[in-house]
Amino acid sequence: MPSEGRCWETLQALRSSDKGRLSYHRDWLLKGEEILEECMSIPELSTYSGWVVDHILPHSRQNQLVSENSTLSSAPDQVLSIPKSPARHAEVSSPVSRAAPSGTQSQDEYNPAEFVILRPSRGMEVEGCIRMYEEVHRMKGTKGLRQWQEEHERKVRVLSEMASEQLKRFDERKSLKQHKEYQDLREVIEKSFKEAQGQQEKLKEEHRHRAKILNLKLREAEQQRLRQIEQERLRKEEGQVRLRRLYALQEEVLQLNQQLDPNYQHKDLLRIDLSGYGSRGNQLCGLISGIIRTTSERGFPTPEDEAMAERALQEMQQVLTSLQQEISKAIEEKKRQDEEQAKEKQRELQQQPKAEKETPVLTQFPGGKQREGLQVKAGDSTMQWYQHLQDAASQCMLAFDGLTNSKDHQTKKIKMDLQKAATIPVSQISTIAGSQLKEIFDKINNLLLGKAVHSGGRAVSVTNHPQGLDFVHYKLAEKFVKQGEEEVASHHEAAFPIAVVASGIWELHPRVGDLILAHLHKKCPYSVPFYPAFKEGMALEEYQKLLGYQVKDSKVEQQDNFLKRMSGMIRLYAAIIQLRWPYGNRQGAHPHGLNHGWRWLAQMLNMKPLSDVTATLLFDFLEVCGNALMRQYQVQFWKILLLIKEEYFPRIEAITSSGQMGSFIRLKQFLEKCLHHREIPVPKGSLPSSFWRS
Numbered sequence: 001m002p003s004e005g006r007c008w009e010t011l012q013a014l015r016s017s018d019k020g021r022l023s024y025h026r027d028w029l030l031k032g033e034e035i036l037e038e039c040m041s042i043p044e045l046s047t048y049s050g051w052v053v054d055h056i057l058p059h060s061r062q063n064q065l066v067s068e069n070s071t072l073s074s075a076p077d078q079v080l081s082i083p084k085s086p087a088r089h090a091e092v093s094s095p096v097s098r099a100a101p102s103g104t105q106s107q108d109e110y111n112p113a114e115f116v117i118l119r120p121s122r123g124m125e126v127e128g129c130i131r132m133y134e135e136v137h138r139m140k141g142t143k144g145l146r147q148w149q150e151e152h153e154r155k156v157r158v159l160s161e162m163a164s165e166q167l168k169r170f171d172e173r174k175s176l177k178q179h180k181e182y183q184d185l186r187e188v189i190e191k192s193f194k195e196a197q198g199q200q201e202k203l204k205e206e207h208r209h210r211a212k213i214l215n216l217k218l219r220e221a222e223q224q225r226l227r228q229i230e231q232e233r234l235r236k237e238e239g240q241v242r243l244r245r246l247y248a249l250q251e252e253v254l255q256l257n258q259q260l261d262p263n264y265q266h267k268d269l270l271r272i273d274l275s276g277y278g279s280r281g282n283q284l285c286g287l288i289s290g291i292i293r294t295t296s297e298r299g300f301p302t303p304e305d306e307a308m309a310e311r312a313l314q315e316m317q318q319v320l321t322s323l324q325q326e327i328s329k330a331i332e333e334k335k336r337q338d339e340e341q342a343k344e345k346q347r348e349l350q351q352q353p354k355a356e357k358e359t360p361v362l363t364q365f366p367g368g369k370q371r372e373g374l375q376v377k378a379g380d381s382t383m384q385w386y387q388h389l390q391d392a393a394s395q396c397m398l399a400f401d402g403l404t405n406s407k408d409h410q411t412k413k414i415k416m417d418l419q420k421a422a423t424i425p426v427s428q429i430s431t432i433a434g435s436q437l438k439e440i441f442d443k444i445n446n447l448l449l450g451k452a453v454h455s456g457g458r459a460v461s462v463t464n465h466p467q468g469l470d471f472v473h474y475k476l477a478e479k480f481v482k483q484g485e486e487e488v489a490s491h492h493e494a495a496f497p498i499a500v501v502a503s504g505i506w507e508l509h510p511r512v513g514d515l516i517l518a519h520l521h522k523k524c525p526y527s528v529p530f531y532p533a534f535k536e537g538m539a540l541e542e543y544q545k546l547l548g549y550q551v552k553d554s555k556v557e558q559q560d561n562f563l564k565r566m567s568g569m570i571r572l573y574a575a576i577i578q579l580r581w582p583y584g585n586r587q588g589a590h591p592h593g594l595n596h597g598w599r600w601l602a603q604m605l606n607m608k609p610l611s612d613v614t615a616t617l618l619f620d621f622l623e624v625c626g627n628a629l630m631r632q633y634q635v636q637f638w639k640i641l642l643l644i645k646e647e648y649f650p651r652i653e654a655i656t657s658s659g660q661m662g663s664f665i666r667l668k669q670f671l672e673k674c675l676h677h678r679e680i681p682v683p684k685g686s687l688p689s690s691f692w693r694s
Contacts, residue, residue: 239300243292246301247540249309250288254534256316257281279608280319283655284312286611290657293559382603386521386528393518396474396511400467414465421447421455422472423479429497431685434692438583441501447472448509476505477515481523481569489568493685495575495624500687502572504581506591513591516576524548524569526617529604563612563663567620573600574625582692594632597625601640609652615663618644619670626680638678645671 014020288309295301301309403415425440443453448469452459462468480502488495506513520527525548532546541551548566550557577597580590604618629637649668656664674680 236300242301242303242306243295245306246288246292246295246309249306249313250285250292251534251540253285253288253313253316255536256313256320257285279651279654281316282608282610284316284319286655287312287657290611290660293556379603382528383530386530389514389518389521392511392514393474393522396470396515400471400474403465403467403471411465414468415471417455417458417460418462418465418468418472419475421453421460422476424455426476426479426483426498426501429483429494429501431493431497431687431691434582434687437497437501441504441581441583444476444501444505445508448476448505448512473509473512473515477512478519480516481519481572484520484569484572485523485565486568488572489564492568492571495568495571496579496683496685496687499572499575500579500581503576503579503590503592504584506576507581507584507588510591517592520569520573524566526566526604526613527570527573527600529600529607531607531610559612563616566613567616570617570620571624574621578625578628579687594625594628597621597629598633601629605640605644605648609648609655611655611657612660612663615652615656615667619663619667622667622674622680623670624683626674627682630680638675641671641675645675 291301291305291309295305403411406412406415422444425443429437429440447453447460447462450461450463450469452461454460462472465471480498483498484495488498502513502516506516521530525532525546532543534543541554541556544551544556549562550565574597577590577592577594601621604614609615645668649664652664652667
């Protein structure tokens with residue numbers, strides 16, 4: 001087509017033109033619009049403005065251009081060498097480069113170090129001016145900034161120095177403040193210290209003052225204590241003097257009381273009724289004994305006690321004087337009364353029933369109406385029997401003297417084993433069961449028969465030593481009596497199991513029974529009955545021991561404890577005389593049966609009563625043995641009870657002080673109850689027949 005040919009021609013002409021021969025970078029096609037926009041937009045600094053400033057300005061300073069604008073205008077052909085930037089500008093080739101042979105670098109190859117030669121243009125001039133202006137302003141800004149920095153640094157230094165000075169002043173003020181506070185605190189401490197010293201001095205002064213007062217009080221208290229000690233010493237000395245005076249008065253009264261006994265000097269005047277003198281003498285003796293007993297419990301006697309004892313002595317002297325006058329009168333009528341009394345006694349004996357002759361009490365009570373005085377001493381036969389038992393006990397003790405006083409270790413061991421084998425079973429006696437009592441009895445009996453028994457894990461026999469049997473006899477009897485003194489005294493029911501074992505041993509081994517009586521009579525003379533007499537020259541403590549009192553460190557035991565021990569031993573004796581071992585020989589007689597109890601009761605009623613003692617022992621004896629005596633003697637026993645009530649109670653009441661009426665009232669109530677019911681109750685703790693089946 002003709003039009004198409006013209007187009008190709010046009011294109012060929014354009015291609016042959018200078019612009020057509022220009023080579024374009026293929027990337028420009030993609031960025032053409034951006035380039036056009038940049039040409040049409042407001043000029044702005046390129047990204048290489050910094051490079052232009054860094055490379056153009058040094059040349060301008062070296063050439064010392066007079067005017068930046070004239071320099072630019074006079075050098076239109078100045079060649080600027082800038083790196084090609086594919087992002088902002090098209091690559092421009094010089095004629096030389098375009099004419100280069102084909103062996104050189106390719107036109108499309110991009111080299112960042114390649115420079116182009118551009119002709120000056122208005123845009124470039126403007127841009128250069130801008131760059132110059134910016135550089136100038138940058139330099140001014142840099143200079144200003146440097147000056148500002150220097151000024152700032154100077155101000156910073158000034159401020160730092162000011163801050164340092166202020167800090168120093170602050171530290172100085174702070175140090176000054178601390179120093180001031182320290183000084184204030186030190187002044188406060190010194191002030192407090194001075195105040196504390198002053199307070200301390202004040203307290204010391206008060207302490208010295210109080211110590212002085214306290215020392216004065218202590219001195220006064222010590223003086224008071226010394227005065228009290230001295231007063232107590234004087235009081236004790238006076239009390240000792242009064243006590244010795246009381247003992248002397250008691251001794252004198254006892255001696256005078258012995259003279260009141262018709263048997264002492266005037267045996268031929270026994271028929272004279274002098275019982276009133278004897279009773280009054282006993283009362284005076286009891287009065288002085290009560291004073292001494294009371295003062296021993298209280299401490300020392302008072303002057304009133306001494307005056308009372310002296311009045312008792314004076315009254316005793318008056319009683320003795322009256323007795324002597326009575327005896328003098330009686331001597332004148334002696335001959336006439338002897339014959340009448342002998343005839344009367346013979347006539348009474350002939351009229352007395354045979355049953356009454358067999359009862360010791362009726363033959364020992366004179367006349368049946370108590371017209372004559374009661375005895376002070378026991379009968380001769382009783383005293384002989386008592387002495388015989390004491391001699392037997394002494395001989396038994398001498399028989400094993402070699403065993404007790406031996407220094408040999410083996411002998412001492414044998415003695416200890418024998419003592420344990422004899423005494424421990426007695427301590428184990430109780431009312432638990434009859435079988436247990438039988439085991440204890442068999443153990444004791446086997447020991448006495450010479451058989452070996454086990455004690456303390458060893459076999460013990462009396463044949464281990466020649467004196468072993470005597471030693472066991474003595475210690476066994478002593479232990480039985482000690483059980484009465486201690487165990488029965490505290491538990492009255494314990495009298496029966498102990499008594500039945502003792503009775504069985506007594507029956508098989510009579511020597512043990514005699515030793516039981518000997519120990520019993522020695523510790524409780526009222527079980528004879530026997531009232532030991534005070535002999536001239538005898539120490540008072542020795543006499544009190546004879547009466548049964550325990551004396552330790554010159555101090556006599558209290559009356560309540562004394563009566564308790566005597567009561568326990570009398571109860572044991574009353575139980576022994578009525579009990580027999582149930583497994584023994586019933587055909588034989590009791591070795592020490594109820595006839596001895598009848599004798600003891602008769603002898604007690606024939607003797608003068610003792611204050612508090614007689615009533616206590618009669619009550620204990622009748623409570624334990626009264627039922628057995630009632631069944632044995634029946635009517636005769638009731639006669640004795642009536643006699644006690646009608647004749648003996650007034651005598652006991654006459655010598656009993658108001659503070660010692662407890663035992664008398666207890667005896668009186670018991671006897672009145674028995675007489676009212678015509679029955680004496682079975683004693684508590686007695687062993688029934690069922691006991692032996694347990």
